[in-house]
Every structure is written in structure tokens, then in C-alpha cells.
Amino acid sequence: MKVTLLGTGDAIGTPKIGCSCPVCTEARRSGRQRLRSTVLVEIGDRTILVDTGPDLRAQLLAAGSPHIDAVIWTHGHYDHFMGFGEFYRVQRIPPVYAAAETLASTTRIFSFLSFTVEEAEPYVSFDLFGAEVTLFPVHHPPMPTFGVRVEHEGAVFATTSDSSARIPARSLDLLAGADLLLLDAIAPQGYTISKHMSYGEALELAGSLTPRTFRCTHASHLIPWDTPHLAADMESFDL
Ligand SMILES: [Zn+2]
Ligand SMILES: [Zn+2]
């Protein structure tokens, strides 16, 4: 399994439009960006996207224009699904797997596309191209939101998606021991945000979940570029 992070920014991305903070200024100087949340998962010759953020067109071009065989949505926030329209007239629209609550708030926007939806029951694994995929509830109030675990040939990729640290114990079990763990870390250490983790909270959770490798993602423009364990756009992992 190969995992490529196509977007590691929060809902507004970095640089933030109109912002002249040090992180955004450095982004403009160097050309570095954090696009919105999308993860490319390759399983053999099949490809899955976990979320389809609004930067999807640029992300697929940057990734070498892979054909996408399936999409998993974690929740119905704009920054996690609105890029789905970018498949229009580009390729066969991929099937979408998501929890019922997510499908209820997303699919009608794409009524101009013809595609299938598969309702994923939380905590019930399903097969996707030979991988075992499980969605599980996290804590991102008031939006019902689901983390994702993908296991293939003994390798595990897991993501919290958008979540505070108040993740149900049963879901923490599915995040534990992953070969690659992604954690929401929207703000620097010391910030308290009710629906996301701060960098400090993400580090603490990584410490208890003992992944082989982890990255802090969904980072806002407040997070400095040289932060340890910070995810970077286009970073790849062979698991
Ligand atoms: Zn988000
Ligand atoms: Zn800024």
C-alpha cells in the first residue's frame, strides 16, 4: 500500500488569502502550500481517495493524473468533499463510500454527476480492492465525522480526519498501532478548539496510539513550516 498526502491544510489552506503572517509570507516566497484535505491510497493497481477537497484538480495533476477507482468521504464539510465535481468529463465518476450521515449532506450537490454511493456502517469493515476498510466515529461537533482505517497485506493506514481529542475508546482501538497515522492538528500547542486537536493534543494522542509513523495534518496557517512531524503536501509513504 502506498499513501500520498495530496493536501495537508485546513479548510482555508496555506497561504491564507490576504494574510501576511510569517507562515503565509514564507509560503508565497517559497511557493510552498498546504492544499485542502485529500489522501491518495494505492492498493496494487487500484487507487482510492480519502476525501476530495476543493483543490482536487491541482492535486490530481500534481500526482501525475491517476485514475481514481473509489472515493471515501469522512464528513460533509466543504474542505473534504467539494472537489468531487472535478471528475466531470475527466473520468468515469468513482463510487463513493461514506456513512449515511455524510451521504445525506453531500450527494445532492453533485446531482449533475452519475455515480453510485455505498453506505458504510460505522465499525463494520468492508472490502475495497482487497483492502479491509473501516469507518469509525470521531468527535468533530456538530458534524458527524468518521475516521478511516485501511488494512492491506498486514499494513495499516489510519486517519482521525477532523476530530477533537475526545475520540470514543472503540475508535481509538482502530487508530492504534498503525504503520501510518494522520492526526488533525489545526493549531499550535496551547490552543483549545472544541472540534479539532491542537498540535500538542495530537502529539499526546500519537504517544498513546504508538504508530510506526505519524504526521500532524489539517494544519492552519498558524503552524510554522518547520514543525516536527508536520505533514507536507505530496509526501508519500510505502507501507
Ligand atoms: Zn476540515
Ligand atoms: Zn497567515
Ligand SMILES: [Zn+2]
Ligand atoms: Zn470538518
